[in-house]
Amino acid sequence: MNWITVAAMILASSSYSYDDKRETIQAQAFGTGTMAGRNFGITIRIEDYSTPAEQKALIDAFKSGGHDAMVKVLTKMKGKGRVAVTGSVGYQIAYIRNIPTETGRTIRLMTDRPINFAEASSSFRSRDYDLTLMEIHLNNDKDKSTGNMILGGRFRVNKKTQQIEFESYHAMPWRLAGIMER
Numbered sequence: 001m002n003w004i005t006v007a008a009m010i011l012a013s014s015s016y017s018y019d020d021k022r023e024t025i026q027a028q029a030f031g032t033g034t035m036a037g038r039n040f041g042i043t044i045r046i047e048d049y050s051t052p053a054e055q056k057a058l059i060d061a062f063k064s065g066g067h068d069a070m071v072k073v074l075t076k077m078k079g080k081g082r083v084a085v086t087g088s089v090g091y092q093i094a095y096i097r098n099i100p101t102e103t104g105r106t107i108r109l110m111t112d113r114p115i116n117f118a119e120a121s122s123s124f125r126s127r128d129y130d131l132t133l134m135e136i137h138l139n140n141d142k143d144k145s146t147g148n149m150i151l152g153g154r155f156r157v158n159k160k161t162q163q164i165e166f167e168s169y170h171a172m173p174w175r176l177a178g179i180m181e182r
Contacts, residue, residue, distance in 0.1 A: 022047055024182040025107070025136065026086065029149055033172030041086030042149075042176075044109070044134075048080045050095045058095065062164075067155045071130055075112050083111065083134070104139045129154050129169035136176060147176030 023046045031038035054077060061073040077094045084090020095110040110133050129152035136147035152169035 025138075026178075026180045026182065027136070027147060027176040028178040029174040029176055031172075032175055033170070035170060035172070035174065042083060043086050043090070044081065044083050044093070044107075044136075046081040046093075046096055046107070048096070049098050050077075050080060054095065055097075062155060066157075070155065071112055074110070074131075081109075083109070083132075101137070103141075104137070104145070107134075107136045107138065109134045129167070131155070131166075133166060134176070136179060138179065138181065142180075145179040147179060148173040149176055150174070 025044040025046070027042055027044075029040055029042050057073050057077075058070050062070040065072075074094045079092035079094065080096040081093040082090045083093050091111065093109050093111045097108045099106045099108065110131060112130055112132075131153050132149070132151050133153060134147060134149045137145060139145045150166065150168045150170075150173045153166050156165055156167055157163070158165050
């Protein structure tokens, strides 16, 4: 799926499904493109889903101040869960959506990416790419569940098309496979 489309859907879609059950999703992340051959396990713990009011706050912030204003609002949101490389503590997920589909459901999540001390103090360009996005397609046929993840990216408006795009610091997203709901 085109990540420009995903970015627009994260910010603009209004279909919500609420479920107060907590869940854990595990997957294997596989590098693509320049990251091919690398892989690691991830664990996503979902405690709650984001509300329409939280979605509106992100959209309003982006409209008024762009990416940086949206990230500022995102960092102040109450955590909805955690994402971690399997076996580590990980970090908070600020925004999670659960969207029913004909074949199961799609979970989209967005959170600010931790910037380590060396990256922040050395003024690396990568620190401008401070968001992580994931989209997981949970299929009723468990063997057909798929997903993608961008570890460092930022939203921007394409000057030619006036569309919201999600620009990745790395060229390609990570592919999620072996997805298991616990």
